[in-house]
Amino acid sequence: MTGRVCLLGCGFVADLYMRSLKVMPGIVVAGVFDTDAARLAAFCTHWNVPAKPSLEALLEEDALVLNLTNPHAHYDTTRACLMAGRSVYSEKPLAMTMEHARALNALAREKGLELTSAPCSVLGEAAQTLGHALRHGIAGQPRTIYAELDDGFIPQAAYRKWLSDSGAPWPFEDEFRVGCTLEHAGYYLSWLISWFGSVRTVVAASAGTVPDKEGRGPFAADLSVATLFFDKGPVTRLTCSIVAPHDHSIRIVGDTGVLSCDAAWDNAARVRFARRMVLRRRLIEHPLPRRIRLPGPTHPKVGRWGAAAMNFMLGPAEVLEAIRDGRPSRLGGDYALHLTEVSLAIQNAGESTGAQAMTTTCPPMEPMPWAR
Template sequence: MKSSRAESGAGQGAQAGQVVLLGCGFVADLYMRSLAAMPSITVAGVWDQDADRLRAFCDFWGLPARASLADLLDRAPGALVLNLTNPHAHFDTSRACLQAGRHVYSEKPLAMTLKQAKELHALAGEKGLMLASAPCSALGEAAQTLGHALRTGIAGTPRAIYAELDDGFIPQAAYRKWLSDSGAPWPYEDEFRTGCTMEHAGYYLTWLISWFGPVRTVVAASAETIPDKEGTGPFAPDLSVAMLFFDKGPVTRLTCSITAPHDHRIRIVGDKGVLSCAAAWDNAAKVTFARRLTLRRRLMEHPFPRTLRLPQPTHPKVKRWGAAAMNFMLGPAEVLEALHQGRPCRMSNDFALHLTEVTLAIQNAGETAGAQSMTTTCTAMEPMPWAR
C-alpha cells in the first residue's frame, strides 16, 4: 500500500468518527465496553495476527475481521488506528501505520525505548499526523475536577503531591482466572515483562502533566522485589519510587508497585488544606477538600472533607469492570474531535513523547540513576469545556 494513497484520506474517516482496532487481546474488550457509551464512533475493522483470537473477538462483538494490517488500513481509508497490540509490538506497528499516512492512538506505552518513541514522534511530525498515547483518564471527570480545584485555588498554593499506584501482591492473585468479555486471558507474562511502572505510572503522570506541564527532573529508584514470577523473563522492576520536579508545579512523589497493598490515592497538599482522590481508575471517583485547622493546639485536616463536583453532565461514563470504571474511548474521541474541528489535540504528539520519557526514566532508574534531566517537553493540557 502506498503511503500517498493513505495520506490523501488520512483525516476523512477519522473526522467521520471511524476507528480500526489493531490487536484484540485483553484490553480491546475494555475499549469495546467504552464504545457502547460513544455512539458517534464506529469500528470499521479489526485485525490481529492470532487468527483464533481475532475470530473470537469479532464474533463476540459483531465486528468485521480483516485479513492483514494492509487490509485493515485499505478497507477503512483514514480511520483512526487504535494500536492495542502488546507493548513490545507498539513501535513496529505504530511505525507501519504512520508510514501508511494514518493517525495513531496507541495503548501505553508509546514505545519501550526513548529512541523508538522519538523516532515515532519525528515520523508523525514529518507526515503531519497525530500520534496520541493512552492512558486518557486525564480527560475524565475526577482528573478534571482536581484540575479545576487547582486553577481556582481551593486549597491555596499546592506545595507537594503524593500519588500512589500500588496494586497489591499481584503474583499471588488469581490472575489466571482473569478473562475479558470475549475470553482473552490477562497477559500476565507480558505484564510482568513490561512492568507496572510502564503499565500504570501514566494514570497519574498524565494528570500531573496535564495540570502543570513538563517534568524538568526525575529522581527515581526501581527494583524487582518479587523475583519468582510466573512466566519467562527477564521481568521488569515491580516497584518504583520517583520524585518529580516540574517547571511550573509542586514537587511530587509517585509510587508504583505490584507488591504493596492496593492504594490508588492522590493527595495534593496546599496552603489551605488537602485535595484528595482515592481511585485513579474511576473517572467518577469522589474528589474532596479537607481544610486545615487547629483544634485544641492540634494541627489537623478537617475530619469531614468537602466533596467537590463539577456541573453535570461531563462525559459518558462506563460501569465498573474488575478494578476499573474508566471510559477508555475518551482519548480516541478527543483525537477524532480535534481532527473534525481542526484544532490542536489535548493529547498531543509532544504530550505522548514526554509522558514516555518520564515513565521510562522512572522504570529504568534502578539503584544508581540519580537525577535525570528530561530532554522532551510539552504544554499543560487545555481543560475540557465542562471543567472551565
C-alpha cells in the same frame, strides 16, 4: 462524537475499549486485526465487528487506528500505520525506548498525522475536577503531592482466572516483562503533566522485589518510587508497584488544606477537600472533607469492570474531534513524548541512576470544555 476507528490487536484490553464504545454513539469500528486468527475470530464474533485478514487490509480503511498490541510491538506497528497515512492512538507506552518514541513522533509530524498516547483518564471527570480545583485555588498554593499506584501482591493473585468479555486471558507474562511502571505510572503522570506541564528532573529508584514470577523473564521492576520536580509545579512523589497493598490515592497538599481522590481508575471517583484547622492546639485536616463537583454534565460513564470504571474511548473520541476540527489533539505531540520520557526514566532508574534531567517539554493541557 462521530468517526471511524480500527482496532489493531484484540487481546485483553481491546474488550475494555469495546465496552466503552457502547456509551459513545457515532463512533464506528471499521475493522479489527490480530495475528492470532482464533483470537480475532472470537473477538469479532462476540462484538459483531468486521475482521480484516491482514494489517495491510486494515490500513486500507480511512480510520483512526487504535494500537492495542503488546508494548514491545508498538514501534513497528505504529510505524507501519503512520507510513500508510493513518493517525494512531497508542496504548501506553508510546514506545519502549526514547529513540523509538522520538522517531515515531518525527514521522507523525512529517506526515501531518496525529500520534497520541493512552491513558485517557486524564480527560475523565475525576482528573478534570482536580484540575479545576487547582486552577481555582480551592486548597491555596499546592506545595507537594503524594500519588500512589500500588496494586496489591499481584504475583499471588488468581490472575489465570482473569478473562475479558470475549474470553482473552490477562497477559500476565507480558505484564511482568513490561512492568507496572510503564503499564500504570501514566494514570497519574498524565494528570500531573496536564496540570503543571513539564517535569524538569526525575529522581527515582526501581527494583524487582519478587524475582520468581510465573512465566519467562527477564521481568521488569515491580516497584518504583519517584520524586518529580516540575518546571512550574509542586514536588511530587509517585509510587508504582504490584507488591504493596492496593492504594490508588492522590493527595495534593496546599496552603489551606488537602485535595484528594482515592481511585485513579474510576472516572467518577469523588474529589474531596479537607480544610486545615487548629483544634485544641492540634493542627488537623477537617475530618469531614467536602466533595468538589463540576457545575455541569461531563462525559459518558461506563460501569465498573474488575478494578476499573474507566471510559477507554475518551481518548480516541478526543483525537477524532481534533482531526475534525483541524487542531492538535490534547494527547499527542510534545505531551505524548514527554509522558513517555518521564515514564521510561522512572522504569529504568534502577538503584544508582540518580537525578535525570528530562530532554522533552510540554505545556499544561487545555482543560476539557466542561471543566474550565
